[in-house]
Amino acid sequence: MRCWLPSITMRKTLLTVVLLLAVKALFAQQDSTGPYVFTLDECIQYASAHQNDVVNARLSRQSSRERIREMRGRLLPHVSVTGNFTDNLKLQTSLIPDFVNDPTQKIPVQFGTKFSSSLTGEATQTLFNSDYFLGLRAAKVYDELSVRDLQRTAIDTRVQVSVAYFDVLVAIESIRIVDANLAQFGKTLKDTKARYTEGVAERIDVDRIQASFNSVENERANLERTRNYAYDVLKYSMGMPLSAQLEIEENVQNFTGGPLPDSLNYSVADRPEYAMQRVQVELNRLNLKSKKLEFLPTLNAFVNYGYNWFGGEFSELYKTGFGASALGLRLSWPIFAGTERIYQAKQYAITLQQSQNDLDYLNQQIQLQVRDAWTQYRNNYASYITQQKNIELTQGVYDRVVLKYEQGVSTSLDVISADNNLKQAQNEYITALINALVSKVKLDQAMGKIKTE
Structure with a gap:
């Protein structure tokens, strides 16, 4: 097995660097203590x-x-991104008229999916x-x-x-x-x-x-x-x-x-x-x-764009997304x-x-x-x-x-x-x-x- 040794030129370079560092340290010490x-x-x-x-x-x-x-x-401009993931453990129940049998009667129904997720980016600019x-x-x-x-x-x-x-x-x-x-x-x-x-x-x-x-x-x-x-x-x-x-x-x-x-x-x-x-x-x-x-x-302008995902199963949640975007002004006047x-x-x-x-x-x-x-x-x-x-x-x-x-x-x-x-x-x-x-x-x-x- 051959042992690697630095060349003569490299050793001279290393020696020069060491000497320069030593001189620098010496002057630094002298600068801090005088005279x-x-x-x-x-x-x-x-x-x-x-x-x-x-x-x-x-x-x-x-x-x-x-x-x-x-x-x-x-x-x-200020840019922000918000996202959320929701697992509806139990969907909310609403009552709607029974249009098929008797409209005067109410039947319970559940809207939505078990899983939902959204991601929205928005940029705002102060106008006044x-x-x-x-x-x-x-x-x-x-x-x-x-x-x-x-x-x-x-x-x-x-x-x-x-x-x-x-x-x-x-x-x-x-x-x-x-x-x-x-x-x-x-x-x-x-x-x-x-x-x-x-x-x-x-x-x-x-x-x-x-x-x-x-x-x-x-x-x-x-x-x-x-x-x-x-x-x-x-x-x-x-x-x-x-x-x-x-x-x-x-x-x-x-x-x-x-x-x-x-x-x-x-x-x-x-x-x-x-x-x-x-x-x-x-x-x-x-x-x-x-x-x-x-x-x-106070007047601000805003523009946003986002995606919404829904799925009855978690494995199906991010297969299809629905985009949404808006552009508008916000006015706040006390x-x-x-x-x-x-x-x-x-x-x-x-x-x-x-x-x-x-x-x-x-x-x-x-x-x-x-x-x-x-x-x-x-x-x-x-x-x-x-x-x-x-x-x-x-x-x-x-x-x-x-x-x-x-x-x-x-x-x-x-x-x-x-x-x-x-x-x-x-x-x-x-x-x-x-x-x-x-x-x-x-x-x-x-x-x-x-x-x-």
Whole structure:
């Protein structure tokens, strides 16, 4: 018996396929875990494709498209086939006059056969139905509503990712500042220990500066953990696996410059919430119109064709069939159905008025939100500029105190006091920085300046 073995060419082909699959799997694994080095825009693009809320909103958009196709499908012809089989266990008995003997007398007779069967196919076409046409229009309005919902979700995600991104930036900036403090304080500690060895400084000076240095080191470790958690929050906001490796490419200087935004040049209609409320008003208007048009008739055309079979025995049932066909129109007209429809229409009219009132109120609400966001941003930005100047001033004071300490003019207490003032100024600077960055995003969101594309 001869054993089949693949040829050399085939084995090379199989090896190539295996290698390609292995490389593809390797890249797929790399794509899911990184490493990634992203800018803010790249983080937002990743979130738009992977974030759960955006993905679901996009699926809702697809569902609304299928709803439109569903409503269009109702206007197409409908074809149905019905069939039945009957075994008359006992035929029904009727009484008829006895025309042969005495017509005044009734005799019992049975009509029909023991077995009967029929098969009928029918096609119907809607000629007029107000609900169908209004339903198609309502489906298109629902589609617009899904578009606006997708825009709102994308904007909310963009804001969420931006805030998380800024938290990472600020955490990195905080670590940079603390590292500078460690370098400065480490040099002071080293010099103090050297002076203590030479008998110029006292042991208490070394202990004081060492204690402050230890506190800064502990703060550095805390900031590293805070930065790592900020990265996790950013990855979660983007829809990225928490196990993925992510680094950001920008720094705070990329976002703190530029002119102040214009809080007057905006349109309320740019807000997706306002557009969604307008769509809701249109839906309520269509509901009212549909209720008012319920009194109109429904007209359908139909055509059918079928076969009927009869037999006294089951074996004879399908030997001979009798065809039947019909063509016609069906009209249904609800002329009077009580006063229920009248009061339902009044309820829909009230709902329509309420939605219009909500639209007007939303207009005022958005304007107030813009003014509040503008005020918060101006305050936070002014505080950021002030704290930026203060940190430069306190840094200068710290440097001069350290210089005097090295010259023996000031004490270690002066150095520690200057360091505490510097750290306080740095903390206030970091707080003002994150508030300014976040409030700028909130202002853009309030004015509808954040676009999804």
